[in-house]
Amino acid sequence: MEFFITLIQVLDSTVRLATPLLLACLAGLYSERAGIFDIGLEGKMLMAAFFSAAVAAVTGSVWLGLLAGIASSLVLSGLHGLASITFRGNQLISGVAINFLASGLTVLIAQSWFKQGGRTPSLFGGGRFEPITFPFADSLSNVPIIGPIYAELLSGHSILVYVAFLMVPLTWWVLYRTRFGLRLRAVGENPAAVDTAGVSVVGLRFAAVAICGVLCGIAGAYLATALQAGFVKEMTAGRGFIALAALIFAKWRPWHAMGACLLFGLLQAVALRFQNIDLGGVVIPVQVMDALPYILTVVILAGFVGKAIPPRAGGEPYVKER
Amino acid sequence: MTVPAIELKGISKAFGPVQANKDISISVAPGTIHGIIGENGAGKSTLMSILYGFYKANKGEIWIKGTKTDIPDSQAAIASGIGMVFQHFKLVENFTVLENIVLGAEDGGLLAPSLSKARKELKDLEEEYELFVDPDKRIDEIGVGMQQRVEILKALYRKAEILILDEPTGVLTPAEADQLFRILDRLRAEGKTIIVITHKLREIMENTDTVSVMRRGQMTATVKTNETSPEELAELMVGRKVLLQVDKVPAQPGKPILEVENLRVFDSAGVERVKGIDLNVRAGEILGIAGVAGNGQSELLEVLGGMRPGQGTIRLNGAPLALSGAGSDGQARRAQHIAHVPEDRQREGLIMDFHAWENVAFGYHRDPAYQRGIFMDNAALRADTEAKIEKFDVRPPDAWLAAKSFSGGNQQKIVVAREIERNPDLLLVGQPTRGVDIGAIEFIHKQIVALRDQGKAILLVSVELEEIFSLSDRIAVMFDGHVMGERLPHETDEKELGLLMAGVAGEAA
Numbered sequence: 001m002e003f004f005i006t007l008i009q010v011l012d013s014t015v016r017l018a019t020p021l022l023l024a025c026l027a028g029l030y031s032e033r034a035g036i037f038d039i040g041l042e043g044k045m046l047m048a049a050f051f052s053a054a055v056a057a058v059t060g061s062v063w064l065g066l067l068a069g070i071a072s073s074l075v076l077s078g079l080h081g082l083a084s085i086t087f088r089g090n091q092l093i094s095g096v097a098i099n100f101l102a103s104g105l106t107v108l109i110a111q112s113w114f115k116q117g118g119r120t121p122s123l124f125g126g127g128r129f130e131p132i133t134f135p136f137a138d139s140l141s142n143v144p145i146i147g148p149i150y151a152e153l154l155s156g157h158s159i160l161v162y163v164a165f166l167m168v169p170l171t172w173w174v175l176y177r178t179r180f181g182l183r184l185r186a187v188g189e190n191p192a193a194v195d196t197a198g199v200s201v202v203g204l205r206f207a208a209v210a211i212c213g214v215l216c217g218i219a220g221a222y223l224a225t226a227l228q229a230g231f232v233k234e235m236t237a238g239r240g241f242i243a244l245a246a247l248i249f250a251k252w253r254p255w256h257a258m259g260a261c262l263l264f265g266l267l268q269a270v271a272l273r274f275q276n277i278d279l280g281g282v283v284i285p286v287q288v289m290d291a292l293p294y295i296l297t298v299v300i301l302a303g304f305v306g307k308a309i310p311p312r313a314g315g316e317p318y319v320k321e322r
Numbered sequence: 323m324t325v326p327a328i329e330l331k332g333i334s335k336a337f338g339p340v341q342a343n344k345d346i347s348i349s350v351a352p353g354t355i356h357g358i359i360g361e362n363g364a365g366k367s368t369l370m371s372i373l374y375g376f377y378k379a380n381k382g383e384i385w386i387k388g389t390k391t392d393i394p395d396s397q398a399a400i401a402s403g404i405g406m407v408f409q410h411f412k413l414v415e416n417f418t419v420l421e422n423i424v425l426g427a428e429d430g431g432l433l434a435p436s437l438s439k440a441r442k443e444l445k446d447l448e449e450e451y452e453l454f455v456d457p458d459k460r461i462d463e464i465g466v467g468m469q470q471r472v473e474i475l476k477a478l479y480r481k482a483e484i485l486i487l488d489e490p491t492g493v494l495t496p497a498e499a500d501q502l503f504r505i506l507d508r509l510r511a512e513g514k515t516i517i518v519i520t521h522k523l524r525e526i527m528e529n530t531d532t533v534s535v536m537r538r539g540q541m542t543a544t545v546k547t548n549e550t551s552p553e554e555l556a557e558l559m560v561g562r563k564v565l566l567q568v569d570k571v572p573a574q575p576g577k578p579i580l581e582v583e584n585l586r587v588f589d590s591a592g593v594e595r596v597k598g599i600d601l602n603v604r605a606g607e608i609l610g611i612a613g614v615a616g617n618g619q620s621e622l623l624e625v626l627g628g629m630r631p632g633q634g635t636i637r638l639n640g641a642p643l644a645l646s647g648a649g650s651d652g653q654a655r656r657a658q659h660i661a662h663v664p665e666d667r668q669r670e671g672l673i674m675d676f677h678a679w680e681n682v683a684f685g686y687h688r689d690p691a692y693q694r695g696i697f698m699d700n701a702a703l704r705a706d707t708e709a710k711i712e713k714f715d716v717r718p719p720d721a722w723l724a725a726k727s728f729s730g731g732n733q734q735k736i737v738v739a740r741e742i743e744r745n746p747d748l749l750l751v752g753q754p755t756r757g758v759d760i761g762a763i764e765f766i767h768k769q770i771v772a773l774r775d776q777g778k779a780i781l782l783v784s785v786e787l788e789e790i791f792s793l794s795d796r797i798a799v800m801f802d803g804h805v806m807g808e809r810l811p812h813e814t815d816e817k818e819l820g821l822l823m824a825g826v827a828g829e830a831a
Binding site: 114176177178179180181182183185189190192193194195196197198199312320 | 415417424434436656
């Protein structure tokens with residue numbers, strides 16, 4: 001029974017930790033399916049984390065914070081779009097630039113506004129997303145098996161967690177059941193086909209990049225206003241890159257993306273829960289556990305998980321030609 | 323007189339100082355097939371891009387069915403009933419046929435109703451025009467002939483009245499090309515107007531009602547097809563008399579230079595592409611390898627040229643060649659006097675961003691004539707390039723120009739000059755005139771025949787049957803990695819070769 005409780009707790013923490021990864025991963029999915037590679041997920045999340053925390057701290061409203069986070073992430077998306085769609089620049093370099101920009105700018109502005117060493121004041125009350133408790137969660141929590149699953153695992157997360165997981169079926173539906181999805185997938189595979197069919201490649205790609213910005217914004221806001229209570233320097237800690245690895249692992253498919261993000265979330269949760277693991281005399285130090293998600297990222301990116309074929313036109317600016 | 327389906331009045335388009343289209347006017351009657359021919363760079367493509375809204379003309383008017391029409395983008399072109407089948411198909415490879423047809427012409431935000439409506443309409447179109455495709459197959463699962471039909475259906479699904487096809491037969495077998503023209507006939511009978519852009523005179527002569535000739539951005543003539551001849555059209559295109567048939571004396575074959583026995587080649591995915599073939603080429607003869615692209619000819623050339631390992635036996639002048647490992651690379655082949663004009667000159671023959679003189683060195687950059695101590699003797703190299711440019715009439719005659727700035731024909735002349743001037747025992751030539759204009763074709767063919775007449779062996783791979791017929795002294799046909807048979811050019815015809823190319827075996831070879 002104690003094992004079961006531990007399991008539920010680890011899984012509960014998996015869900016919380018997987019949420020920002022999932023949002024960022026889906027963000028990347030929209031962008032990359034449209035043919036715009038985006039390694040700036042990290043920077044957008046970081047920017048959104050800062051602005052959401054800053055606005056929430058000043059106004060006391062987490063919703064205004066969320067909006068500010070999304071807006072700041074959208075600005076960076078616009079920048080990426082401008083560089084890689086309008087001016088046909090290199091998408092990787094634009095992404096790197098965005099990461100540096102966010103990394104420097106957030107600390108600079110935080111110091112200038114709050115003078116707390118590059119962090120925002122701690123958020124409390126209306127400045128944070130509070131957990132939502134499902135009906136009857138308390139009364140059901142004593143029912144064996146189902147009770148803890150309902151009360152601990154399903155109930156008691158902030159609204160953004162539910163939004164993130166609802167985005168999965170929604171993304172699947174948009175991608176495979178709507179006109180927008182068909183065009184989005186087509187523009188990432190062969191923009192010339194979309195162009196000659198009389199649909200604007202630029203318009204579609206900007207739409208995809210904007211969706212990416214919104215989702216990264218939510219991811220960043222979740223980090224600063226739900227998972228933690230305020231912004232600290234470099235708080236994204238490589239989550240944007242892990243999300244990219246998950247996206248490749250998932251081969252750019254929404255349900256698989258959820259699976260991949262849950263796997264990374266699980267590793268993070270395990271690392272948090274079991275600081276030193278004793279395996280019959282050999283102690284695995286905490287640093288190894290903390291490094292696990294990153295090690296898995298490297299393994300995935302090295303191509304050990306089968307061949308992942310990216311959208312064919314990914315990374316290539318579209319130049320009209322016959 | 324009926325109102326023309328499409329009429330261009332004084333279209334001009336300049337890119338910087340280059341006048342791509344100069345005061346072009348044509349008028350195409352409805353329900354006809356109109357051909358447009360011209361050399362590469364004559365401005366055909368620019369003209370069609372203007373019609374499909376890719377470029378905007380600097381001057382001139384487009385009239386469609388008697389109405390002046392502006393075509394700022396592809397959307398507008400589609401709306402005015404123009405459908406375009408590009409040379410390189412604009413299809414999404416991992417989408418189904420149906421999804422490709424619907425893309426951009428959906429009926430609403432949701433896919434399902436659009437798809438089922440398209441499925442129904444597709445059935446009607448198929449029956450009306452005898453254009454059969456399987457709507458649920460993915461594009462990468464069907465052949466090029468079928469893909470082209472999808473492109474035509476795409477246009478018809480968008481209610482195109484005017485269909486423009488750019489070099490439509492470049493990727494087709496003769497049988498598929500015939501089928502295409504039967505489809506176009508059918509479309510014409512249903513009142514559609516068709517414009518075919520091609521450089522193949524025979525297609526123009528056999529299938530069009532009227533033909534326009536373009537040269538250097540201008541429309542030099544528009545004539546009724548049955549009132550002209552291939553010779554006249556060729557002259558109009560090039561601006562001087564052109565020999566369409568290669569002038570050559572019968573071959574005087576000598577001893578075998580190249581002997582291939584039971585050669586097997588696997589591609590990088592491990593698929594067997596050449597399945598145990600035997601061939602030989604004698605001194606003073608041209609062996610032509612015919613076949614639809616992708617039946618192992620490329621791999622054969624690559625093994626011979628040292629670009630890919632193989633299994634089996636290859637002898638040059640009686641001595642075996644290494645087929646893998648040391649001594650099997652391009653450098654070794656060149657040292658053994660095998661020269662290679664590769665199939666894809668832009669990827670394998672040249673580095674497009676490099677100067678002409680640098681490109682002339684490639685493969686022979688270790689030649690002592692180009693060295694001065696540990697340095698390259700660039701001056702000597704440039705002098706050599708200038709000599710080759712002059713001899714091969716490369717235009718513009720500028721050794722400092724980047725390879726990409728030459729036209730297709732002149733790029734090929736640079737490659738051919740580099741290889742032939744080495745005076746090889748065996749010359750491998752792949753698609754020597756792909757994307758090369760008529761004037762340059764004539765020149766390159768002459769050079770190849772001249773080399774043969776010096777007693778050299780030549781292995782020619784081409785998907786153009788006309789080229790195979792006019793150059794070869796012997797023809798071998800490849801299909802699916804096998805040699806289906808060997809024929810002498812004067813004892814066979816396109817029909818028989820076409821059957822062999824499609825894998826239908828004739829009498830034992």
